[in-house]
Amino acid sequence: MNLLLLEETDFIDADHVRLSGRRLAHMLDIQQVSVGDTLRVGRIGGLMGRGTVLELDNGSALLAVDLSESPPAKLPLTLLLAMPRPKMFRRILQHCATLGVPEIILLNSVRVEKSFWQTPFLQPEVVRENLLLGLEQARDTVLPTVRIEKRFKPFVEDSLPGIIDDRLALVAHPGDYPACPRGIDQPLTLAIGPEGGWIPYEVDKLIEAGMQPVQLGERILRVETAVTALLARLF
Amino acid sequence: MNLLLLEETDFIDADHVRLSGRRLAHMLDIQQVSVGDTLRVGRIGGLMGRGTVLELDNGSALLAVDLSESPPAKLPLTLLLAMPRPKMFRRILQHCATLGVPEIILLNSVRVEKSFWQTPFLQPEVVRENLLLGLEQARDTVLPTVRIEKRFKPFVEDSLPGIIDDRLALVAHPGDYPACPRGIDQPLTLAIGPEGGWIPYEVDKLIEAGMQPVQLGERILRVETAVTALLARLF
Structure with a gap:
């Protein structure tokens, strides 16, 4: 957790939050914070900044927060993803x-x-939880939107x-296609x-x-690896 | 499994192999092969080609193999990796x-x-098993070498x-460094x-x-994601 994400319901006034649950446990067990320490914090969907621990016990933590920093820019991207196997979907x-x-x-x-469409990982709260884990890692506050289209x-x-x-x-597909471009600077x-x-009909x-179909070379990547590899190469 | 990898001990003569265990189970349960079917096969460290199933039961499979295709080229790369957390290390x-x-x-x-250095995942047979899973995915036969250096x-x-x-x-490190280059064509x-x-002393x-230090942008990636992202951008 590189950023402590704050829910609207955590705010007791404009500058103070009270936390419990997973985030408190992380502060106590992993970060081992004490009263007076400051942490990187971010309001979900909003600004980032610093939080200072004012009170701390096993039940909750009270932080004073100062939020003035914009989250990092998103990629100019709409990602169309064939529904992955549930375990891989979370990652x-x-x-x-x-x-x-x-x-x-x-x-x-x-x-x-x-x-795959029956997985509990598609429940909105589980999707949100996994997206938040990714945002915490990157130090971002803005949740991606996820839309389900079951009819191709x-x-x-x-x-x-x-x-x-x-x-x-672009559609990434193995075959006799142009190589995926690099470092594009456009939506x-x-x-x-x-x-x-994809089956040929779908392509x-x-x-x-x-x-436009593009390929990434003769090595066959897992979907999980392909997502990261394509985005790193394209942007 | 996009390639059935063959061990030296599978060969009963130059053109025939007998398989059992995990690979047989995969053929029966996932690929649901029958006598007469052909599969992509590759000799570990050697050539790739086709294998035709001659005999098949719950104990073993006998295949006639025809190996003439070279495995794909490797990247011209030596990867120096700080020993990752065990679970991530396997992936x-x-x-x-x-x-x-x-x-x-x-x-x-x-x-x-x-x-991290005590993990059973560092045992040579476990390292080999995980590398083989990666090779099967990509359709490659040549095992990477893995060397351990415990003294920085x-x-x-x-x-x-x-x-x-x-x-x-290049050393990938967040900070005020040049952006990681793209599409290099050199060792x-x-x-x-x-x-x-890394700590500053190590950098x-x-x-x-x-x-030369390079950076990948302001988002902080997990090591696992950074490995794929860096290689996809560099090569």
């Missing part, structure tokens, strides 16, 4: 929040197993062209397939909607 | 093998907890300059610190040994 949410993805759309694909064809035909809006749009819609890849539909 | 070994790192040196740092100062003073050998060498030695980063020693 991908964390990675995406850490790397500065502002908008994630979870999409169906023939190679997405039906059971209507989404790609009806919604995707409006999302792309004539800007750069992007990026589609990343499931383990095993064709994504291309029809305005996406 | 990093897998990532490194998948991404084509040929040589990993595990180094001590003030911020490496002493207990003598290694950095006495061995590192010879490893760098006047070629490009590289890259040092990645522990969670919390100074790495610079003295011939490394």
